[in-house]
Amino acid sequence: MTVDIVIQGAKGRMGNTLINMALADETLNLVGACERKGHADGLNYECAVSDCLEELLPNVPGAVIVDFTAPEGSVAMSRIAAKYGNPAVIGTTGLTPEQQAELAESAKKTPIFWAPNMSVGINVLLKFLPQLVQALGEDYDVELSETHHKMKKDSPSGTALKLAQCLAEARGWDYDEVKQHCRDGIIGARPKKQIGVQTLRGGDVVGDHTAYFFGPGERIEITHRAHSRETFAAGALRAAKWLARQKPGKLYSMADIF
Template sequence: MVKIAVCGAAGRMGGRIISAISETEGAVVSGALERLGHPMVGQDAGFNAGLGAIGVTISDDLTAVVQGCDVLIDFTTPKVSLKNLEVCGLNKKSIVIGSTGFTPEERALAAELAKDIPVVLAPNMSVGVNVCFKVLADVAKILGDDFDVEIVEAHHKMKKDSPSGTAVRMGEVVAEALGRDYNKVANFHREGICGERTKDEIGMQTIRGGDIVGEHTVYFIGMGERIEITHRAHTRDMFSRGSVRAAKWVVSQKPGLYDMQDVLGLR
């Protein structure tokens, strides 16, 4: 039985993850973590998940929660995730990180900390999205430089980072397949007389509004034709189920930094 603790247990995503763990054979909720001073600290974690009492109290003691689990699932922010990763490393516990908005420097720090424990860090835990990553690489290699690439993503109005971590990863996958450096060719802003589109750039456009869970479309645009590859998320449940799948997988891996491509055997 894999003992899984959940960070951000009182949030919307935390509740869905706890629910997913309860529905997964071979997994059990062993701990629930929230920030110091959160009003739900001390309450049963099952209530936020719509499960009723499950006998796991929401705690603000990171070390105690980590020591009582095999793996911690974290959907918070990069700074919080890195702190949690460091504590997991000190206690030799695995961690699954679904936070988005990591800078290149923060990702490098995560890779350094992952030398001591197995870590899954992925901007999107959806099985479908990760299949899209694989398909995008294949399509980009086949089409080569003859097609322009544009990426458009849409999310709810409460999302804090832009573009989404998933859109960034899509851009990185395509750029790598085309032999380009994403950080040099990504174009996030066009306004006024901005000149003709360059051959190598990858456009990154963002939409925010309402309660959109997540939509991503990659356009491969040629002369007289285009290919559109789209993924639409209807609920957050696919992210929670994917994170639990990753948690069960990572506990038996060697130390290192992994992503959902590794979890799903797509490499």
């Protein structure tokens, strides 16, 4: 059985990667490519091409939308998907709690999947890191760093935030109360109840994330490096195949697939 998909933001870096991988996958059928108003020119694929998702969807009932665009665009897309009953996979980062709540609202009407990182490796880390936190105990200070290409707009990355929240939960902390996203000047000694997340930007780095555990007399570092966008595209297309069989009712994530 093949799964019909529509790529939203087809001209973007991720959109182009998704299209190429979908075309090479015999279990997927690319039925639509969509770009924002006035930017669909030059999309030459053997599928429906449009700069208006709302005009496209009635012609591709049930097709799974895959979206790696921007927070406002992804939220707007989820409303349109809910209106027409199309499932949607969203890999956009930088969503506010209010925007995430809007996705959850759309998910009541049609299957919606959202993950700030589609990498299988990162999502395995999200399962493993809490065990490490608990095994090491509170004598180990936890910090994170993340590095991305210079064009990335949000900071810290959605993946870094997800990892940091995961680590805070393992300690029984409220992340918003213990987060430290920047240090500057005479800051004094590091509080025991704190998780720092440091950001680097430059070049064409796809995505590096490192979790640090600073203990008495030793340090543990766990690093994940994404070497290409195909890592995230593969996870998103895997999610699209899975989501096509699901029902509305909750905002799905990579944890549901595992």
